[in-house]
Amino acid sequence: MKENVLVMCLVLLLAINVNVAFAQMHGATVNATMEMEILGEETNVTVPGVPREETRRGAEMEVEITPRVQIYISTCEAALQERNVPTDVAEKACKFAVGVQKQVQTLGERLAKCIAETYLANPNATYGELKQQCIQKIIEVLPVPKCPIVPLPHCLEGYPRPLMDDKGCVVSYICERIPALDLRMCVEKEIAAGTEIAEAMKRCAEEIRRMVRERVRETAAPLPPADMLEVYLRCIDLPEDAREEALELADEISRLTVEHREAVSSIASTCATQLRNLTSEDELARIGEECSQRIREVNREFKEKMKELEERIVEIYETYKSMLNVTCVNEILSARNVTIEMKEKVEEVLSNQSLEIEEKQMLIRAKLSEVLENLRERARKLPDFGNLTLREGIRELMTERRELKNEILGILKSDKPMLREVMKDSVVKGEIVNTLVENPEDRELLVEAIRDREAKIELIKHARTRLELKRQLLAQETVREILPTVLRQKLEKINVTDLDVEEIGNRTVVRAEVIETGRLFFIIPVKVPKVVKFIEEEIIAEQRPWWAFLVVS
Known part of the structure; x- marks a missing residue:
């Protein structure tokens, strides 16, 4: 038990370090602090502004356990113990899985709740897999809270300008018109002066972009998040000469985001494996500091690479924002709500004491199928940008609700056209490649993945050090696709x-x-x-x- 406490302590310290590193990366001011102490065999987290005795009272609150609920708990514990989950961890996890406990007051409870959620989504996973995923999830936790989804207004006068908070999140939009930066007004004047339309567009765009560039550098105003800038780019009806540059920038943002996510995930995965098995306090501290330092360096490099791209995208957005398709942006943002919808459903299922574990697993799978079908239906109804919303929704689900990834892939494999469509998103493609690196025996998914050139190249590279992946790639059914x-x-x-x-x-x-x-x-x-x-x-x-x-x- 003592070794488990040490592991959890170090994981919390890592999470705080990652939080601070990411927050600093985005220019956010870190005001909140967390204090951790060891009391007997329990790790308590003291939240600023909340008296410690109230925190403890919240942890001590119990929901009445009826005989029927106790049967559910016992059945759950037996199932987890069959997967070699220690008795004390199984007890805590099953209280969350059955719905007896809902609030997380300690780090041990946070791990237990994660194990409960992951177990419901992946009932055949071993304890090692459950614990590995959960420690990794804690280490990878994003430092800055996920930005709220704010729809764009349809401006009768002017064009939407995003307003950001100190964390870099878009919190609202205002409709404004700056005549000197209004592309439509400039083009109309040029045409009235006898300039051809194409030439007028080119002149005005160059001049406005120059003014925007100076304005951005002089004011040093915070830029919208990269994922929002990417949405803007994909939803602006750009002229042909600007469209190529915009799409290249959007693809570059996706590529860098994938590389960054993979780098952080790789560090977190390696650290989780080491933390899971070590017992020496000195070794835990050493590896913890090494992990923190490596993640901070990855974040610093990512920030530097993104800064120039973000400034170039702002230039394009400010220049051509009069051509922004607001409906396109709002549909893509709406697709991102699927993770909120799934999170609410998982919480609802977890807190329901009248359901058996198997019933909860069925409900979660059914809700996931419903969410994916809604995304698919919306894509059909939006011929111009429906596939963008489909890819956005799947990306959000796979990256934010990783415990559901195997279920998502199972549904996608049953709908090959949908799978091929979402693989056009580089983040989804990266998640599928990573899944196959760890589980190359999934021949059906492997055959579909290698039909995509980029995925095929990445898988062949990974096969240099992954013998089972190489064996699967060389199998006749697979190699014929290569x-x-x-x-x-x-x-x-x-x-x-x-x-x-x-x-x-x-x-x-x-x-x-x-x-x-x-x-x-x-x-x-x-x-x-x-x-x-x-x-x-x-x-x-x-x-x-x-x-x-x-x-x-």
């Missing part, structure tokens, strides 16, 4: 022994080592080793022994 047609047609006569990727110029090519059977001089059976390099259907190079020309397939 090879170009000319090799696919020879699968009965060739054996692919290895796959890798390499750079040739500025192109990433797949490198396949194959053994092809044939007959030397039409008589002697031989095996010819070859190395084939290709991009999709295009064969870039083929290397084989000099005598191969004497072999007939």
Whole structure:
């Protein structure tokens, strides 16, 4: 028990360090503090402004346990103990799972509640998997509270300008018109002066963008969050010359966000594994500090990379905001509400004492299916930007409710067109790749993933160090989706022994080592080793022994 307390203490310290690092990254002022103390075998968290005795009273409040509820608790505990969950942890987790306890007062209870939620979503998970996921979730917790979803107004006069709080969240919009920065007014004047429309648009855009650039740098005003800037970009009806730049910037934001999320997740996962198994206090402290330092460095690098992109996006938004499709923005923001909807449902299910564990699991799965169907239906009704809202909703669910990820993927696999559509989102694609790295035996998902070029390349890279993933990629059912047609047609006569990727110029090519059977001089059976390099259907190079020309397939 003492070792568990030490682990939980260190996890809390890590979470606080990550919070502060992220908050500083976004320019937020960190005013709140948390005090932690060890009382006997319990870790208590003292919240500023709340008397300690009231915090303890809240923790001591009990819901009456009826004989029926006690049966549910006992059944839950037995199921968890079958997965090697320690008795004391199972007792706490099952109080949350059954609904006897709802509030989290200690760090141990926070872990127990997370285990309860994760168990309901993944009933076959082992204790090691449950604990690993929950420790990682605590370490990865975002420092700044998730920004509220604020819909854009339809301005009768002027255009929406976002107002931010000190955390960088958009809290409201005002409709304003600054004549000097009004693209429509500028274009109308140019046209009245005899300028062609295309030329007028170009001149005005360049001039307004120059003024916006100066204004942003002089005022040093806080910029909207990167995820909001990305939405603005995707919902502005831009002229062709500006659209290409805007989409490149949006894709770059997604790419950097994925890289940042993966880097933090990797650190948190490694730390969670080490924290789960260590007992030495000195080692725990050392690894904890190393993890904090690495996460702070990753955040600093991310901030630097994003700053220039954000300024360029603000220039585009301020220049072309008169062409912003407000309905598009609001639909995408509305799609983000799915996580709030799911969170409320999970809390409702957890607190219901009249349901058995199996019933709760069924309700959560049913609600998830309903949410995904609603997203799919909305996409059908919005032909212009429905797929954007679909991808946004799935991204939000997979990243914010990770305990539901396996269920989400199960539903997506039953609807291949939907799966292929959401994989166009780089964050969703990254989550699927990470899932396959950890669980390459999911052949159905693997085959779908490698049909996407970027996912295929990432999986082949991971296979350098993941032997089971490589074995699955080399299986005939899977490798046929990787090879170009000319090799696919020879699968009965060739054996692919290895796959890798390499750079040739500025192109990433797949490198396949194959053994092809044939007959030397039409008589002697031989095996010819070859190395084939290709991009999709295009064969870039083929290397084989000099005598191969004497072999007939």
